[in-house]
Amino acid sequence: MTEPAISFKNVQKRYATTHALKGVSFDIKRGEYFGLLGPNGAGKSTLISITAGLAQASGGSVAVLGHDVVTDYRAARRALGVVPQELVYDPFFSVREMLRLQAGYQGCGKEVWPWIDELLERLELEDKGANSIRQLSGGMKRRVLIAQALVHKPEVVILDEPTAGVDVELRRTLWKFTRDLNAAGHTIVLTTHYLEEAEELCDRIGILNHGELQVLEDKAALLGRHPYRFLSLELSAQGETQALPDHVERLVEARRGDTLDLKLRQGEDFIGEVIEGVRGAGYRIVDVHTREPSLENIFVELTMDKDQNTDNEVTA
Amino acid sequence: MNWRGCYTLFVKEIRRFYSVILQTVGAPVITALLYMLVFGQVLQGQTIEGVRAVEFLVPGLMMMSIIQNSFANTSSSITQSKIMGNLVFLLMSPLSAFEIYLAYIAASLVRAVLVAIVLYLVTQFFVSVPIHEPLLMLVMLIFSGGTLAVMGLIAGIVANKFDHLAAFQNFFILPMSFLSGVFYSIQNLPPFWQQLSYFNPFFYMIDGFRHGFFGVGDANPLVSLIVAALFFVAVSAVAITMLSRGYKIRG
Numbered sequence: 001m002t003e004p005a006i007s008f009k010n011v012q013k014r015y016a017t018t019h020a021l022k023g024v025s026f027d028i029k030r031g032e033y034f035g036l037l038g039p040n041g042a043g044k045s046t047l048i049s050i051t052a053g054l055a056q057a058s059g060g061s062v063a064v065l066g067h068d069v070v071t072d073y074r075a076a077r078r079a080l081g082v083v084p085q086e087l088v089y090d091p092f093f094s095v096r097e098m099l100r101l102q103a104g105y106q107g108c109g110k111e112v113w114p115w116i117d118e119l120l121e122r123l124e125l126e127d128k129g130a131n132s133i134r135q136l137s138g139g140m141k142r143r144v145l146i147a148q149a150l151v152h153k154p155e156v157v158i159l160d161e162p163t164a165g166v167d168v169e170l171r172r173t174l175w176k177f178t179r180d181l182n183a184a185g186h187t188i189v190l191t192t193h194y195l196e197e198a199e200e201l202c203d204r205i206g207i208l209n210h211g212e213l214q215v216l217e218d219k220a221a222l223l224g225r226h227p228y229r230f231l232s233l234e235l236s237a238q239g240e241t242q243a244l245p246d247h248v249e250r251l252v253e254a255r256r257g258d259t260l261d262l263k264l265r266q267g268e269d270f271i272g273e274v275i276e277g278v279r280g281a282g283y284r285i286v287d288v289h290t291r292e293p294s295l296e297n298i299f300v301e302l303t304m305d306k307d308q309n310t311d312n313e314v315t316a
Numbered sequence: 317m318n319w320r321g322c323y324t325l326f327v328k329e330i331r332r333f334y335s336v337i338l339q340t341v342g343a344p345v346i347t348a349l350l351y352m353l354v355f356g357q358v359l360q361g362q363t364i365e366g367v368r369a370v371e372f373l374v375p376g377l378m379m380m381s382i383i384q385n386s387f388a389n390t391s392s393s394i395t396q397s398k399i400m401g402n403l404v405f406l407l408m409s410p411l412s413a414f415e416i417y418l419a420y421i422a423a424s425l426v427r428a429v430l431v432a433i434v435l436y437l438v439t440q441f442f443v444s445v446p447i448h449e450p451l452l453m454l455v456m457l458i459f460s461g462g463t464l465a466v467m468g469l470i471a472g473i474v475a476n477k478f479d480h481l482a483a484f485q486n487f488f489i490l491p492m493s494f495l496s497g498v499f500y501s502i503q504n505l506p507p508f509w510q511q512l513s514y515f516n517p518f519f520y521m522i523d524g525f526r527h528g529f530f531g532v533g534d535a536n537p538l539v540s541l542i543v544a545a546l547f548f549v550a551v552s553a554v555a556i557t558m559l560s561r562g563y564k565i566r567g
Contacts, residue, residue, distance in 0.1 A: 052408045055567040074318065074410035082408055088401035092332050104324025105409035148405065 003066030005187035012059035035202030081149035089133040096129035106152035234287040241282035329423030376498040386464035389424040394472025413559035424465035453528025459544040460521035
């Protein structure tokens with residue numbers, strides 16, 4: 001089969017006063033680890049809700065493994081496991097009961113019970129099976145939700161901000177768990193606010209902003225596309241100093257005590273010239289750090305630019 | 317049909333009320349027994365439609381409990397799931413609107429039948445109430461309990477908080493059931509109220525149900541049966557349409 005894991009075609013969502021999705025089209029490939037990013041209110045959760053059947057699109061269509069989420073919802077939902085953002089649970093049941101019920105809704109029977117036990121073990125919940133979910137910590141509840149999304153062994157797994165409010169250790173555990181799932185052939189779609197997370201895990205990244213897909217690229221290409229690098233110079237003044245020359249001054253991003261942070265355009269601004277300029281102004285350079293851009297820089301830049309453009313349009 | 321999914325939801329709903337059975341079955345039985353003891357004393361020696369008043373009360377109390385419990389089961393379950401947010405697990409599952417409807421209504425009926433049976437058995441310590449036409453009684457029970465379960469489903473979907481449910485229950489279900497002849501024959505009413513009762517579908521539910529016990533009633537039992545069935549079909553159509561359109565549950 002060659003259908004994409006998820007295919008979005010001109011997906012639109014209008015609420016009474018907002019246009020949450022303005023025609024989003026892209027495919028998530030089978031077997032990839034995809035990062036869906038965007039600032040708050042960009043439309044990520046709306047897009048996921050439409051895919052999961054929790055919301056209805058105002059226009060366009062979504063298909064999971066080629067199954068339309070509206071007209072062929074049974075096949076689409078069987079192929080999909082969604083870990084919701086909110087820590088929701090049913091207070092009447094224990095962890096194991098809840099997982100078995102969820103498997104039942106999916107049409108699975110006792111044949112998946114060993115798999116449920118395996119999930120509990122892999123998510124370090126094996127001794128919590130008989131507990132009421134109410135008694136568990138936030139991190140454990142999060143893991144139960146992940147297990148719940150996987151009871152029917154879906155080929156495509158969506159995790160909606162799974163590491164929000166989760167401690168560092170658990171975050172590492174979840175990272176490894178999702179990587180293992182991906183290695184086992186599951187397509188993973190991750191939305192996150194932690195850009196380092198997307199940078200660490202994802203093969204490909206889509207950035208939604210103001211209800212539109214702004215970027216869709218391989219992570220490496222996206223990182224490479226950023227035309228800057230960062231330079232920090234630790235200085236000590238030696239006697240008389242002059243103002244920095246213009247070609248250095250315009251690159252300065254911030255001054256932190258004795259440290260000067262500069263942003264250099266690749267192929268245009270050269271470290272050697274900057275250092276010469278700084279020295280020429282009478283400074284002694286104590287230390288030099290350079291840093292390649294992170295996804296965070298790219299993200300901020302892309303989403304900020306868009307914001308500024310929008311503002312300009314409004315005021316024009 | 318995703319029968320296994322539907323059955324799982326049905327079992328889940330039964331386990332939900334079973335886990336608080338004192339509240340869901342015990343409490344309504346006690347309430348009905350208290351009615352029975354108090355009214356039984358007051359109405360001692362009186363007859364209604366040739367039946368001893370205290371015996372006449374039994375099917376009425378059973379139907380009151382069926383009405384209230386069928387409604388409470390679906391409405392509280394859906395509202396709670398909406399408020400807790402766990403309704404998403406159901407909505408993300410490959411269950412059709414009809415499967416969700418069927419599971420909720422069937423589970424609610426189990427509770428209603430359970431309450432009715434326990435209530436009937438307990439009252440037999442005090443009075444002896446025959447069952448003349450068991451089939452009619454049973455069919456009326458299913459249509460009436462089913463109708464109220466469906467109304468509970470609709471109320472649960474529409475309600476945003478428990479306050480809305482309480483309003484629906486207190487300002488609609490309770491007056492409709494009290495004014496339907498649960499505790500009296502409508503022939504004892506002034507003509508205006510008697511005529512009005514014929515427009516209350518709850519009247520046919522209780523009258524047909526009581527007919528099943530005593531073989532007598534205010535309306536033709538066939539008419540009661542048809543009205544109850546039509547009412548059930550009508551509210552079911554509304555509920556299934558709401559579920560399949562995702563009204564208030566799928567944004």
